[in-house]
Amino acid sequence: MKRTPIYGLALTALLAPGMAAAQDLVIQLAHDNNPDPFDNPGHACAAVFGNIVRSETNGAVDVEFFPNDQVGTNTEQVQMTRDGVVQATISSTGAIASYYPKIDVLNLPFAFSGNAATYEVFDGRFGEMLKADIEEELGDVVVLGFPDTGGFFAVTNSSKPITDLADFEGVRVRTMTLPSHQVIMNAMGAESYPLAWGELYSALQTGVIDGQMNPVPIISFANLGEVQGYMTLTNHLFSPYIFLMNRAVWEDLSAEHQKIVTSAAQSCVTASRGLALIIEASDRGVTGLSDLMEISALDQAQRDEMRDVTQPAFEAHIADQLGEDAVALLDVLKEEAQAANDASYLVSN
Numbered sequence: 001m002k003r004t005p006i007y008g009l010a011l012t013a014l015l016a017p018g019m020a021a022a023q024d025l026v027i028q029l030a031h032d033n034n035p036d037p038f039d040n041p042g043h044a045c046a047a048v049f050g051n052i053v054r055s056e057t058n059g060a061v062d063v064e065f066f067p068n069d070q071v072g073t074n075t076e077q078v079q080m081t082r083d084g085v086v087q088a089t090i091s092s093t094g095a096i097a098s099y100y101p102k103i104d105v106l107n108l109p110f111a112f113s114g115n116a117a118t119y120e121v122f123d124g125r126f127g128e129m130l131k132a133d134i135e136e137e138l139g140d141v142v143v144l145g146f147p148d149t150g151g152f153f154a155v156t157n158s159s160k161p162i163t164d165l166a167d168f169e170g171v172r173v174r175t176m177t178l179p180s181h182q183v184i185m186n187a188m189g190a191e192s193y194p195l196a197w198g199e200l201y202s203a204l205q206t207g208v209i210d211g212q213m214n215p216v217p218i219i220s221f222a223n224l225g226e227v228q229g230y231m232t233l234t235n236h237l238f239s240p241y242i243f244l245m246n247r248a249v250w251e252d253l254s255a256e257h258q259k260i261v262t263s264a265a266q267s268c269v270t271a272s273r274g275l276a277l278i279i280e281a282s283d284r285g286v287t288g289l290s291d292l293m294e295i296s297a298l299d300q301a302q303r304d305e306m307r308d309v310t311q312p313a314f315e316a317h318i319a320d321q322l323g324e325d326a327v328a329l330l331d332v333l334k335e336e337a338q339a340a341n342d343a344s345y346l347v348s349n
Contacts, residue, residue, distance in 0.1 A: 013094055026058045027053065027249070030077040031090040032197070035067040040221050041272035041279075042090050042241060043097065045068060045147040045323045048271040052264035061257055069198075072178050081244050088245040090147060092178035094345055100134050105330040108337070110307035111237045111240070115151060117340035118238045119273065122146045126336040133329065135244070144243040144251045144265035147272035150215030151280055152235040157211025158204065158226040163296045165189065165305050174200055174212040180317055184236070185213075187313040188306060203230060209215040213237070217279040218287060226294030233286070233297045236306065243268065 007021055009315035029050070033042035050063035071077065071086060081089045082099070093103050112118050121127065131143040155162060157171050169189040173223075175181035193209045204227040205210045209229065213236075219225065253261060275294035279285050286295060296304075320327050 015204045017244040018168045020216050022192060025062070025087075025249070025253070027061060027063045027088055027165065027245075028066060029063055029088045030066040030071050030089070032074040032077075032081065032084045032092070032095075033067055034221065035065055037271075038113055038275070040278045041148050041150050041217060042253040044275040045241070045243070045268040045272040046090060049264045052231075052267055053261060055194075056260040056264070057257055061253075061261075073196075073198075078244065082138065083247060084246045085211060086246075088143040088243070089335075091242045091244055092149070092156045092176070093239050093242070094178050095204065096134075096244075097178055100137050100331060102133065102137070103180060103242070104180045104322060104325045105318060105326055105333055106130075106141055106239060107184065107237055107308040107314065108330065108333060109184050111333070111337045112152075112235075112238055113341040113344050115273070116241075117337065120343065121333070121336045122338035124336060126332050129272075129329065134338075135247075137304060140247050141244045142247050142263070144245055145269040147243055147269045148219035148270075148276045149241055150276045151238070152215060152233075153213045153237040153239070154216055154219065154231050154233050154235075155211060155213045156224060156231045158207070158227065158229050159210045159229050161232070161294055161296050163298070164302050165309065171209040174203065174209045179321065180234075180314055181213075181237075183313050184310045188309045190191060200224075201227065207323045213259065215276070215280075216289070217276055217284070220279060220284050220289060224291050229293055231293045231295045234306070235303070236310070241272070 014150065021040070028047055031042050031046060033040045035043055037044040037047035040237055050065065053061050053063050066086065075098055077086065077089040078091050078095050080086045080098055093106055095327055097103050127146060134143050135141065155173065157173070159171055159264065160167065162168060162171070165188060170176060171190045173185050173190045173195050174193050174195045175185055177194045182194060185192040195209070199213060204212065212224065219231070228266055250258065280325070282288070289295065298314055315330070
């Protein structure tokens with residue numbers, strides 16, 4: 001799909017005659033995923049949000065989607081949401097980092113024991129603190145929730161099976177343009193290679209880089225199994241989306257419509273989590289990818305070894321680069337993650 005210049009498509013849509021004639025408001029929601037709610041958690045979230053908002057407001061508030069980076073990159077979409085050119089975006093942590101560097105604390109490696117623990121943390125005290133801090137720092141947005149990008153990260157590569165820490169040595173791994181991702185990969189002995197998402201497939205195909213890290217559903221729907229021979233279920237990161245809405249638009253909503261939008265966003269988060277788990281468990285997840293790649297799972301001792309070299313490097317990076325406020329936020333994340341991990345362990349035993 002040909003990309004329109006950053007503001008062109010959004011402004012054309014906003015100014016189109018009669019576009020919003022039947023509605024009090026049109027929420028234009030931009031994201032960087034395919035517009036198929038069964039293909040990826042990001043659009044599953046968007047589709048559920050849009051359906052609930054339209055139906056519960058009886059059409060007074062409509063939601064229109066601008067998927068596949070139609071109006072600009074995900075980073076540009078964050079700025080467009082702040083400016084009110086679009087009204088909302090589902091942002092990756094990498095995209096929002098330019099405006100809110102403290103989002104990097106979410107990349108604490110090997111922080112969670114399982115999916116249930118992540119939900120507990122982002123739906124609880126830490127999630128509320130993070131929401132409040134983003135809103136205070138940016139000023140012009142509200143945070144509607146933290147949808148799932150696809151669960152825990154796995155590492156793929158075209159060189160060799162990775163089954164322990166030593167196997168990372170010398171492997172060139174693409175990361176988001178987040179310094180903490182680079183710190184984590186380098187601490188494990190890999191050579192980090194920050195690269196934009198749109199350039200990833202061709203870089204893997206041509207051998208510019210050996211591998212990458214992403215949740216299993218993203219690896220699947222991006223067809224990375226076509227250009228990768230090995231996948232390791234490291235579960236080293238959990239990186240949610242951040243669902244942002246323009247503050248002025250939010251404040252113009254009636255109290256009733258704000259309640260509906262909030263409820264729709266909560267359902268959106270639930271939908272993203274459900275689809276992520278379904279994809280991972282289906283033939284589009286690990287089972288299907290096993291036909292294309294050799295898959296390795298790590299035991300707890302192997303993860304502990306990786307955690308012991310990555311967490312100190314990560315925490316030093318946060319302290320050096322982001323300062324006391326970020327360290328304080330990280331401390332709450334660690335505390336809440338440990339409590340959630342302990343609770344999950346008690347339930348499972």
